[in-house]
Amino acid sequence: MSHSHTGSAGFDPVALAARYAAPIFLIVLVALFALAEPRFMHPLNLMNILRQVSIMGLIAIGMTFVILTAGIDLSVGSIVALTGLVAAYVAKGGLDDRFAIGAAEQAGNPVFLAILAALAVGALCGSIQGAAVTRLKVPPFVVTLGGLTAFRGLALIFSGGGPISGFSPNYVWWGQGRIEGVPVPVIVFVVVAVIAHIVLKTTRFGLHVYATGGNAAAAELNGVPVRRTTFLVYVIVGVLSGLASFLLSARLNSAEAVAGLQLELDVIAAVVIGGTSLFGGAGSIFGTVVGVLLIGVLRNGLVLMNVSSFVQQILIGVILVLAVAVDQRAALRGADR
Amino acid sequence: MTDVLQLTGISKHFGAIEALMGVDLAIAPGEVVGLMGDNGAGKSTLCRIIAGRFTPSTGTVRLDGKEMHFRRPSEAREAGIEMVHQDLALCDNLSAALNVFLGRELTMGVGPLRFLNKRAMQAKAAELFAELKSETRPGDLVKQMSGGQRQAVAIARTRLSEPRIVLLDEPTAAISVRQVAEVLDLIRRLKDAGIAVILISHRTPDVFAVCERVAVLRRGTKVADKPIAETSPEEVTGLITGAVESA
Ligand SMILES: Nc1ncnc2c1ncn2[C@@H]1O[C@H](COP(=O)(O)OP(=O)(O)OP(=O)(O)O)[C@@H](O)[C@H]1O
């Protein structure tokens, strides 16, 4: 039985190619880098790519829910800054010895409290924005643009200008540790991706996310709780931003108010490259994972080949536009994900 | 009192537009009423009020003699009122089966761990489409469907529950002669099951084929409400256009 909400359209090679454009391109890209640069396929490098994309990928999963409802969240980078500081603050039990390495071991709180705090503040940020979108009827672009500046401002005030660094080994393990050689953030990313996929494709809530993005008015007429669904997707992206931020602070052994600057751009690019429509109603977690990997592979391969980061930016921009162009053609042909 | 639905003095204005002015209408169980009128006469607005999509500016809606104040369509649906909306209210990005069950999805699982039972929804939707003699395949995306297939999806929805009242807002506007016959047949079956039906249509032959009463709206006012046996297509056409003042 298919796990898709969407039906079969018969065999159409062009539509099929358009539908799988991102995965095909990812495979081609990996093959090209493998040929051009032997170091690329080294297992350590591949694991490195996964580690690098996992934190951005977690947020991209949340962003997929939001974009599926035809929304957008520009504030994720700022939520990352704020929630990372909150996690660090809780772990350290205050700001008194903000730089003291290992101080948390004596004075601070257990790591799970730091994680909970990051998730809770992320959820709160998402709730505020979700409420503004659903109750005040302010367009998501505007609401989260406000969030982008407001949460960053909050983070700057909260941090008092400097980083909070030096956590307990238990804390740092979440960012730097490995299980059977696999970095912990990668494991978290994979687990969250699998859960998100199941939620979207097999639950009522997931169906309601697609219905809200497909035709909110029709969904509402049929008794779909459109407002609640819309509210929840902003909470989800907030929570996942909090989780990602905790992992980031653990990896860097530091949290600061300038963390996650312009992260929203990478995240949205990954989701859109992965084939999720900005108009809502079409897209998948699988696509987003591919989009996230594409950006990670491109960055990593180009660095290995000594291509400047400016050229990387240009390439990602071009791919983004191409991905949407392919998608539009697919839409015109009636193909769907 | 035997009427299942009773509207009294229903008015509705949208800003300066008076869509309905003091409309009364009553329906008994198993009765089929044709609701006719020119474009913009207020037919859809009246049915949307019954179905909880709009609240009336003034007037009351009674179901089995009990005054109802629906705040949203799902409340009306729970009270036993199903409606096929003129715009069909479909999500193009979902399959036919999921559209049929939207808002009333079948799930399986234990406790809070519940998952969509897509297999059951597909099977039930296939059954409903077969009953409507429609070629609609439950797994197809609504986006790719013809006007008639889309209409079948919207009509199939009304068959999920055991409604008291079914409101059909131009259910035959986009479909073939053969499918029109199926819809008219369905209406007769609803009637036999004791369900009250309001059929909005611009097609006089359809109304004369299945309805026992016809009500005509003109610019928001009810200008006629009489048994089909006591009127003629010519009179009804005159009432709609205003050539006949009222009857
Ligand atoms: N949501 C709305 N907002 C403002 N005006 C509305 C709204 N819905 C209907 N109207 C107005 O109310 C009047 C009646 O519209 P309604 O849709 O009930 O007509 P109708 O009889 O169903 O016509 P048709 O045969 O074209 O479907 C029209 O003048 C229309 O412009």
Ligand SMILES: [Mg+2]
């Ligand atoms: Mg109408």
